[in-house]
Amino acid sequence: MSEFLLYFNIGLKHVLDSAAYDHVMFLMALVVPYAFKDWKKVLILVTLFTLGHTLALLLSVFEVVQIKAQFVEFLIPITILITAAYHLITAGKPIKKERISFEAVVTVFFGIIHGLGFSNYFKTILPGNATDKLLPLMEFALGIEGAQLIVVLVVLVASYMSQSFFKFSKRDWALVLSAFIIGVVLPMLIENEIWNH
Numbered sequence: 001m002s003e004f005l006l007y008f009n010i011g012l013k014h015v016l017d018s019a020a021y022d023h024v025m026f027l028m029a030l031v032v033p034y035a036f037k038d039w040k041k042v043l044i045l046v047t048l049f050t051l052g053h054t055l056a057l058l059l060s061v062f063e064v065v066q067i068k069a070q071f072v073e074f075l076i077p078i079t080i081l082i083t084a085a086y087h088l089i090t091a092g093k094p095i096k097k098e099r100i101s102f103e104a105v106v107t108v109f110f111g112i113i114h115g116l117g118f119s120n121y122f123k124t125i126l127p128g129n130a131t132d133k134l135l136p137l138m139e140f141a142l143g144i145e146g147a148q149l150i151v152v153l154v155v156l157v158a159s160y161m162s163q164s165f166f167k168f169s170k171r172d173w174a175l176v177l178s179a180f181i182i183g184v185v186l187p188m189l190i191e192n193e194i195w196n197h
Contacts (some may be wrong), residue, residue, distance in 0.1 A: 003136070012143040028166055029080055031046075032173070048111065056112040
């Protein structure tokens with residue numbers, strides 16, 4: 001049980017680490033147009049992101065995919081920027097039923113990119129061969145999912161409060177939060193090491 005808690009906590013801290021806020025920024029960008037009534041869609045998207053993240057770690061652990069960290073560190077803020085910009089453009093428009101399928105594919109893909117960003121560190125903290133890493137990987141994934149649900153809950157509560165108490169419209173909330181996220185992510189892109197090569 002203590003080993004489960006160890007890897008579960010690593011997953012929690014991976015998402016909730018204030019020094020590595022890119023994960024939180026992506027989740028905020030992902031769920032900005034949703035409310036509590038959309039909890040099923042939100043849960044599906046968050047879980048798909050976790051599955052993509054976990055798939056990337058599996059592919060990395062078994063050395064099926066290897067990618068330069070520098071390239072992934074550039075793609076991560078790109079995924080956040082695309083997601084926030086998409087919701088900035090579509091703010092106030094009704095959420096269509098089929099939109100979840102587009103977002104589902106994009107979310108899995110972005111989860112893979114974010115997982116690849118963590119893969120090198122993940123391999124260094126786990127001893128043994130690839131098959132020995134499967135159970136810790138699942139425990140880590142549960143920690144990721146738990147932390148993501150915490151972040152999403154905070155965003156949905158903030159959305160509810162802004163619309164109920166401060167009388168923001170749903171459109172204004174999506175515009176303000178998406179613009180804020182873009183403002184945080186643009187310096188990450190501009191200062192990225194990829195421009196130095």
